[in-house]
Amino acid sequence: MKIGIIGSGALGLYYGAMLQRSGQQVRFLLRRDYHAIQKTGLQVYSCNGDFHLPQISGSLSAQEIGTVDLVIIGLKTISNHHLIDLVSPLLGPETAILTLQNGLGNEELLAEAFGARRVLGGVAFLCSNRGESGTVYHSGEGKITLGEFNDGLSQRSCDLAAMFQAAGVPCTAVSDLRRARWEKLVWNIPFNGLCALLEEDVTNLLNHSQSKELVRNLMFEVITGANAQGLEEPIDGPGFSQKLIFFTESMDHYQPSMLIDRIEGHPLELEAIYAIPLQQAKAAGVNMPRVEMLHTLLSYGESEP
């Protein structure tokens, strides 16, 4: 399968590399890493074993990539105003689009521009960070849960899941993409936000009983917001939050992407991870006061002169 990767950050580089290694024809839209990758290829440092891809098909423009069978989107949502222009040149009549971006609102944006039929969404639970140009670090996890934007389990979803599985990426196709999106928010909203705000990694955050309790209370709010969205099956509050905390305790001083963005002075993905979920919860009659407060505190830092 011919695959175009739009947004070759930590996530795009890692999954693209895994797919290429498994035999797929992968085309990367590159920016920062272009010259390094042209010169020496792509180096993946992974907890599952390092590997090196000497030949990468990388382009600086989407036009150069041309049409593909599948577009995988790993772009930061703060660049979503470029998304349509970047994806358009890759689309043939049957091209599918899979967005693995954070938060809510991405499938809607793509569906409006290119038709809902093309669009799938996936939730990636991946601990990865970029290294120096031409390298990417995978420190843990990596599972993708994907599904159709138009609900329901499709053959296409199952085929994509099988493709990722064959590439060594755990992947499940689900019928309720919205539930998967909200489940990811139950992690993203507390950990991305609190880590960025306090400039602290997940391990230190969970080592203090008060901040751990705050993580849990934020999770409960998000789960309440999620369960008001008419999911196929509600998320079990205590069980799911306990599972996520337990699981995060195994991440050794992991720095979520939003913390790295804050440290490096990049804009934060507040719209997709906070603003739209807050709107959708409110529209369903649920207030999330702590989430709203966290959003405000993070926004404040963004809008500073």
Next chain:
Amino acid sequence: MKIGIIGSGALGLYYGAMLQRSGQQVRFLLRRDYHAIQKTGLQVYSCNGDFHLPQISGSLSAQEIGTVDLVIIGLKTISNHHLIDLVSPLLGPETAILTLQNGLGNEELLAEAFGARRVLGGVAFLCSNRGESGTVYHSGEGKITLGEFNDGLSQRSCDLAAMFQAAGVPCTAVSDLRRARWEKLVWNIPFNGLCALLEEDVTNLLNHSQSKELVRNLMFEVITGANAQGLEEPIDGPGFSQKLIFFTESMDHYQPSMLIDRIEGHPLELEAIYAIPLQQAKAAGVNMPRVEMLHTLLSYGESEP
């Protein structure tokens, strides 16, 4: 009247200077400012007119001050473990104690050690900061609301209010000290905490619509907590919060004490301003989720290794 000032920070120096200028015999317990004040006296820069007191009776030990008629306490609550030792040497049989410290729990501490009969509390709405040694800046406000720890309006409260008034300090004696304390918390909890957390002054905080809304929501929580305490008369939520915000908008880039403590790396007054109010609200059946979250976020910074 012979008056001892325990805790000669911005508040203790300012009120002590005003009282001395009006003819009271004031004895300051000094630490940082001792040598500068011995040498050149105390300089007050005030929005109501600067003045200089060439002769200050300052001591480095409470024993040296000896007994007084009135002890005024301006000590930071984070030093309350020294409070009893510092106050004891100043007490004669009839000495009254007026604590102007922040937050809750101070009168209780004094009452337990010295008997409730001696204790009065006051709430100071004062914008003042220390300058270099031997100087203090008064940038606005200054009103004191005071009352007996044992509720009810006393002759003594009214006499002390008159003494402050005669010294140019607006002062009112009230029968419900607890209400005055909580009213002050309606300001302190949002502004001290948010300014310290975001390292921002009150003016910038109120210039963003989202953080202004958060201030308002924190105020509503505190007012709900206050009104569950069995006050003589409840605090009017919308009216009182609007008044405080309006009033704070007139403070030109004021930096609350907790912001200065955070910038200078001093411990924050979290126990008196957050922990005890949260406990008292909870005991009355009121949760203050945003206040609790702010407390957690501030505590986190304190406990960092």
